[in-house]
Amino acid sequence: MRTAVRRARRAGATLAAVLTWAGLVGGLAGCDSGGAFGKPHSPEELIRVTPDDAGRNVKADEPLRVEVAEGRLESVEVVRVQDAREEPVAGRLEDDGTRWRPTGPGADRLTLAAKYTVDAVAVDGDGRRMARHTTFTTSVPDERFIGYVTPENRATVGTGMIVKLEFNREIENRAAVERGVRIRSRPAVEIAPHWFGKTRLDFRPQRYWKPGTQVTVDLDLRDVEAARGVYGLQHKSFSFTVGRSQISVVDAAEHTMEVRRNGALVDTLPITAGAPRSTTYNGRMVVTEMLDVTRMNSRTVGFGGEYDIPDVPHAIRLTDSGTFLHGNYWSGGAFGSSNVSHGCVGLRDVKGGSSLTPAGWFFDRTLIGDVVEVKNSADKKVAPDNGLGGWNMEWGAWKAGAAAGS
Structure with a gap:
């Protein structure tokens, strides 16, 4: 059984530290029907975190603490991400287990321009x-802008990784900012930019990265004017390595998922996908976050009060809007035979999670940046800006999304 909250494997990490609007959706989780659950306290009622979830522009002098209204805290992990570098925040539980506080030098102040999880x-x-x-993010001076980069520095990722920059302010001079970002790879391939609105800039090659590729992200944004009177702060380089290729294909009609490693079939797992009234997106999705256990609440994804599961095991995020591939211990014999979820892909698991189940087996063999493709679902194709969905856009259309004159 697993007792840790999560592994340190996720793509929320980043350049100066926080995903602006992505912080707002970072709490979205949920898809599968809840079955017969009791009415426990919600995690928000039981576990009180200060600053608030999805808080933005948090001041440096605001307190950081975790408390429980009753019972006890089992574990607390706090991570600060700044300039694409992840660092654990030291802290300690009170003897009675009701409160966690940061410790060590600077414990009374938060770091500016950072993301905390x-x-x-x-x-x-x-x-x-x-x-x-x-999650919450701390403030950045008003006259400055910062780009928050995915993946994190020195990460090893799957071949479907897309480099994503989220900016904390709207970019009016997109061409100038785009020219301040350089992505290099070894072996060299063409890597093209694509803007999604005024705050997000993604980069990818025409096809999935070749395993073993070394990728470097150079940011030369210091003093670049993104909008009138708003200038960049960053002059830094980051790198990541592409690991082995793993592409998993979910067939929603056959209720199976084929897992292929470096092109060879490793296993075929029975799954349950979205029910007829809440189908799963078709298309290629990329793993962006991995949680050993998480809460899934239907209200966060527009399903009303249909379910609230406080301990979903082996949760692998595929979209920002709340599509996960996750362990499921409540759907009985649905795996391999019927689709009963609210849009997620479920793998058989046990309460608390186990490495011996299909969900645990797949979780232990997955990297951030791996590709999960869904086919034969009665739903539309996932949008290219929903998570790292850019592989669903043709190469010509992708390149057309660069800033004019860049």
Whole structure:
């Protein structure tokens, strides 16, 4: 059984630290029907995190703390990401397990221009275990802009990784900013930019990266004027390595997922996908986050109060809008025979998660940047800006999204 909240494997990491609007959707999780659950306290009621989830422009002097209303905290992990570098925040639990506080030098102040993630597991007064995952971002001076980069520095990623920059301010002079970003690879391939609106700039090659490719991201944004009176801060380089190729194809009609490693079939796993009223997106999606355990609440993804599952195991995020491939311990014999979820892809698991189940097996063999492709679902193709969905756009259309004159 797993007791950790999550592995340190996710693509939320980044350049100066936070995904602006992505921080707003970072808490979205949820898809599968909940089955017959009781009415425990919600994780938000049990585990109280300060600053608030999805908070932006948090001041440096705001306190950072994690508390429980009853019961005790089992574990707390706080990570600060700044300039695409991830660093754990030291802290300690009080002896009675009701409160966590940061410790060490600078414990009374937050770092500016950074993203913080808080992962906590607690047991309430009735012995029920719950997990909470929150994020917040600290403030950046008003006259400056920052780009927050995915993936994190020195990461090893799957072949489907797309380099994403989220800017904390709207970019009016997109051509100038685009020219300030250089992506290099070894072996060399053409890497093209594409803008999604005024705050997001993605880069990818025409086809998936070749395993073993070394990629370097150079940011020369210092003093680049992005909008009138708003200038860049960053002059830095980051790098990541492309690992082995793993592409998994979900057939929603056959209720199976074929897992291929470096082109060879490794296994075929029984799955359950979206039910007829809540089908799963078709198309190619990229793993952006991996959580050992998380809460899935239907209200966060527009399904009303249909389910609230506080301990979903082996949760692998595929879209920003809340599509996951995750462990499922409540759907009985649906795997391989019927589609019963609210849009996610479910793999058989047990409560608490186990490495011996199909979900645990797949989780242990997955990297951020791996590709999961869904076919034969009665739904539309996933949008190219929903998560790292850019592989669903033809190369010509992708290149047409560069800034004029860049």
